[in-house]
Amino acid sequence: MSESGERPRPHEVEQLQALMERVGESEDRMAKLLTIASMDAETYADLRELYEQQAARAVTKDVFYPYEVVDGPVGIGTDPDGRRIGLTRDQVNEHLLLVGMTGAGKTTFFYNLMATAVGHDVPFLVFDFKNDYRHLVQHQDLLVVNWRDFKFNPLQPPPDVQPGKWGEILADTFAHATDLLIGSESYFLDQLRRIYELYDTAATDQYPSLFELRDLVAADEIRPASPRFKYKERVHSRLSMMTGFSGAIFDCSQGYPIDALLDRNVVLELKEPNQYVTNFVVEALLTWIFYYRDAMGQRQKLRHLIMFDEAKRVFDVNRSRQPASGYPPIDDLVGKIREFGEGLVVADHEPSKLSDSLKANTTAKLWLTLGSGTDIQEMAQTFGLDPEETEFTRTMQKGEGLFKLADREPVPIRLPDYELDKAMTEAEIRARMAPELEALPVQDRVRPDRFNEYLGITSEAETADETTPVGEIAEALLASVTEMPFLSISKRYEAIGVGSKNGTAAKSELVTLGLVREVTVPTGRPGRNPTLLELTPVGRDVLDERGYDVPETGRRGIVHRYWQHQVKEYYAAHGFAAELEFAVGSQRIDVYAERADETIAIEVACSPEHEVTNIEKCLDAGVDTVQVVTIEDAVRDRIQSAVQERFGHVPDRVVFKPISAFV
Incomplete structure (x- = not known):
C-alpha cells in the first residue's frame, strides 16, 4: 500500500469496496466512506482493518447474503450480524414449526418463547411429554398440571356445542388417535349417541365418561359371527386402554373448565401415559379448543399459543397417507384454528415423519441441527435450498439454525440461551399446584338409573357398603383375577365355567363396584392386544374379607x-x-x-x-x-x-x- 499521508491506489479502494459489500454495508454509507478513504491512506487502512474483521466473522454466512430483515416485536434470536430476528403477532398466529435433533436447542427455544409470550400478554398451553417445563415455575407464573391430577371428560362438549354434533367430531378424533378404521368409528359413534340418549344430555348437565361408554360397549350383545362383533372388540379394546393405567384423567363427569384455563399459562405433563392415551388427550383438547372458539364466535388476531415437542405423535405423515382411515381431522384443524387467534408452535427431531399438512400450514419454520440425511433433505426441499446452502446447515452448532418465513429467503439465526436449575421433582410440583387445582370445579362420574337399568344393574348394587355385596359368579370372577392374573377376559370366563353373557354381566358388576379395572395390554401387533382385569385396592379388601389369599404385587402395574x-x-x-x-x-x-x-x-x-x-x-x-x-x-x-x-x-x-x- 502507499505510504502514510498518500492516497490509496484505485485497486485498493476497490478491495475496500468489495469488503463493504461482503458484510452488507448500505450503498449510501459505502459511497461516503469510500470517498473519505480514497483521500487518505491512514483512514483507508483503519477502515480496511475494520471491514476485514467483520468479513471474517461473516465468512460462514455468505451463502445467505444479503440477509432478510425479520424484525417483528416477538423476538426469537439474532442474525449473524447481531440484528434482532422477530415475528409479528400475525406471523406467530400463522404457526411455527421447529425441527432439530436431540440436544440442538428445541427445549431452550420453548423456554424463551414462553417468557416472550408472557411479556406480550399471550397465554399458552404447553403439552409436556418429558417433564421439562415444571422447573420454569421458578421464573414464570405457570399452572403445571401433572397427568395424575388432570381431569378431562372428552364426552362433555364445549359450551354451546350440541352433543349430537360433538359426538360426530369426537368419534372422528378418537378413531384417528387410536388407529380405528371407518367401520369401528361408525360403531363408536352409534354407542356414543346411545349413551347420550340414556343420559339425556340435551336436557341435563350430566355427562357420561369413557368408563360408562366402555361398559355400554361391553354390554352390547352381538353374535360373534356378525361383522359388528369385530368393531365392538376393537372399540372396547381402545376404551379399556383409555380407562386403564391412565384412566384417572377421564374419571369425571365434568372436568376442569378448559375455557377458563385458556386464560392461564398452563403446562400439562403427559410423560407417563401410553402413546394412544397421550395422542387422544392432545387431539381431543385441540379439537375442543377449536370448536369452543368457533361456538363463541371468537375470531380475532393472536390470543393464545399451543406448544409441544414430538409433533409426529399427532401429525404423523404415515397416518395422513392411509386412505382407509380417511383424512386426519387434526390436519384439517391446523389450517382453520388460526382464524380464532390460536397459534401453534410445534417441534420434532424427525421432520420427514411429519404430515405434509403441518409443513404447508406453518408460516414460520426454524431448522436447527439435524442428524439424519433423510431429514436434512426433507428440510432442504421445504426451505428450497441448493446444495451449497444445504451444506451450510451441516456446520450449525447447538443454538444455531436457519429461519424462514413463507415466501422469504432463509436467514441464519442464533438462539439465546436460558439458564435454568432443573431441580423440581414430581412430588414437589404436584404439592405446589395442589391448592390451585383443588379450587377448580370438577364433577364426579354419575350413572343415572336409566343407564343402570339398560345395563341390567340395580341402583342398590351401585353403592357398596362395608360388606360390598357381590354375586356368586362375580365373586368367582373376582377370585380368578388374583389366582390367574394374566388370563384374557374370554379365557377367564372359560376358566370359571360361565358363558359370555353371564361373564360380561358379572364383570360389569365388578367394574361398577370399583373392584376391578379393565386394562388393555399393548403388544405392538394390531388385533392382538389382550384385555386383562386388574384388582383395585377395594377389590383386594373384598377378597381379604372373604378369606382369599391375595399376594402383594408392589407398585408394578x-x-x-x-x-x-x-x-x-x-x-x-x-x-x-x-x-x-x-x-x-x-x-x-x-x-x-x-x-x-x-x-x-x-x-x-x-x-x-x-x-x-x-x-x-x-x-x-x-x-x-x-x-x-x-x-x-x-x-x-x-x-x-x-x-x-x-x-x-x-x-x-x-x-x-x-x-x-x-x-
Missing part, C-alpha cells in the same frame, strides 16, 4: 407384570433358567435368565422413567447382556437418548428389543 411373565416364559421355553424380580443386593432385575455360560438381565420398560438407572444396575451385576424390552418406539427412542447422554454411547452389552418379539 398389570401391564408390566404381564410382560415380565411373558418374557420369563419365553426364555424358559428356550432352555434358560429364568427368574422374576432377581435380587442384586438391595435392588431387583425384572427378569434374569441364565443358560450354560450365558446370562441376560431383562428390564421391561413401559415408560422411560428410571430406566437408565435400571440399565446401570444390570451392567453392575456383570451380566453378559442387558436387554431393554420396550412397548413403544417413542419409549425406546427416549431411553436410547438418555443412555447416550449418560455414557456418551450405547454400551455394547445393552440391546433393545420390541415387546412384539415375545408375543
Whole structure:
C-alpha cells in the first residue's frame, strides 16, 4: 500500500469496496466512506482493518447474503450480524414449526418463547411429554398440571356445542388417535349417541365418561359371527386402554373448565401415559379448543399459543397417507384454528415423519441441527435450498439454525440461551399446584338409573357398603383375577365355567363396584392386544374379607407384570433358567435368565422413567447382556437418548428389543 499521508491506489479502494459489500454495508454509507478513504491512506487502512474483521466473522454466512430483515416485536434470536430476528403477532398466529435433533436447542427455544409470550400478554398451553417445563415455575407464573391430577371428560362438549354434533367430531378424533378404521368409528359413534340418549344430555348437565361408554360397549350383545362383533372388540379394546393405567384423567363427569384455563399459562405433563392415551388427550383438547372458539364466535388476531415437542405423535405423515382411515381431522384443524387467534408452535427431531399438512400450514419454520440425511433433505426441499446452502446447515452448532418465513429467503439465526436449575421433582410440583387445582370445579362420574337399568344393574348394587355385596359368579370372577392374573377376559370366563353373557354381566358388576379395572395390554401387533382385569385396592379388601389369599404385587402395574411373565416364559421355553424380580443386593432385575455360560438381565420398560438407572444396575451385576424390552418406539427412542447422554454411547452389552418379539 502507499505510504502514510498518500492516497490509496484505485485497486485498493476497490478491495475496500468489495469488503463493504461482503458484510452488507448500505450503498449510501459505502459511497461516503469510500470517498473519505480514497483521500487518505491512514483512514483507508483503519477502515480496511475494520471491514476485514467483520468479513471474517461473516465468512460462514455468505451463502445467505444479503440477509432478510425479520424484525417483528416477538423476538426469537439474532442474525449473524447481531440484528434482532422477530415475528409479528400475525406471523406467530400463522404457526411455527421447529425441527432439530436431540440436544440442538428445541427445549431452550420453548423456554424463551414462553417468557416472550408472557411479556406480550399471550397465554399458552404447553403439552409436556418429558417433564421439562415444571422447573420454569421458578421464573414464570405457570399452572403445571401433572397427568395424575388432570381431569378431562372428552364426552362433555364445549359450551354451546350440541352433543349430537360433538359426538360426530369426537368419534372422528378418537378413531384417528387410536388407529380405528371407518367401520369401528361408525360403531363408536352409534354407542356414543346411545349413551347420550340414556343420559339425556340435551336436557341435563350430566355427562357420561369413557368408563360408562366402555361398559355400554361391553354390554352390547352381538353374535360373534356378525361383522359388528369385530368393531365392538376393537372399540372396547381402545376404551379399556383409555380407562386403564391412565384412566384417572377421564374419571369425571365434568372436568376442569378448559375455557377458563385458556386464560392461564398452563403446562400439562403427559410423560407417563401410553402413546394412544397421550395422542387422544392432545387431539381431543385441540379439537375442543377449536370448536369452543368457533361456538363463541371468537375470531380475532393472536390470543393464545399451543406448544409441544414430538409433533409426529399427532401429525404423523404415515397416518395422513392411509386412505382407509380417511383424512386426519387434526390436519384439517391446523389450517382453520388460526382464524380464532390460536397459534401453534410445534417441534420434532424427525421432520420427514411429519404430515405434509403441518409443513404447508406453518408460516414460520426454524431448522436447527439435524442428524439424519433423510431429514436434512426433507428440510432442504421445504426451505428450497441448493446444495451449497444445504451444506451450510451441516456446520450449525447447538443454538444455531436457519429461519424462514413463507415466501422469504432463509436467514441464519442464533438462539439465546436460558439458564435454568432443573431441580423440581414430581412430588414437589404436584404439592405446589395442589391448592390451585383443588379450587377448580370438577364433577364426579354419575350413572343415572336409566343407564343402570339398560345395563341390567340395580341402583342398590351401585353403592357398596362395608360388606360390598357381590354375586356368586362375580365373586368367582373376582377370585380368578388374583389366582390367574394374566388370563384374557374370554379365557377367564372359560376358566370359571360361565358363558359370555353371564361373564360380561358379572364383570360389569365388578367394574361398577370399583373392584376391578379393565386394562388393555399393548403388544405392538394390531388385533392382538389382550384385555386383562386388574384388582383395585377395594377389590383386594373384598377378597381379604372373604378369606382369599391375595399376594402383594408392589407398585408394578398389570401391564408390566404381564410382560415380565411373558418374557420369563419365553426364555424358559428356550432352555434358560429364568427368574422374576432377581435380587442384586438391595435392588431387583425384572427378569434374569441364565443358560450354560450365558446370562441376560431383562428390564421391561413401559415408560422411560428410571430406566437408565435400571440399565446401570444390570451392567453392575456383570451380566453378559442387558436387554431393554420396550412397548413403544417413542419409549425406546427416549431411553436410547438418555443412555447416550449418560455414557456418551450405547454400551455394547445393552440391546433393545420390541415387546412384539415375545408375543
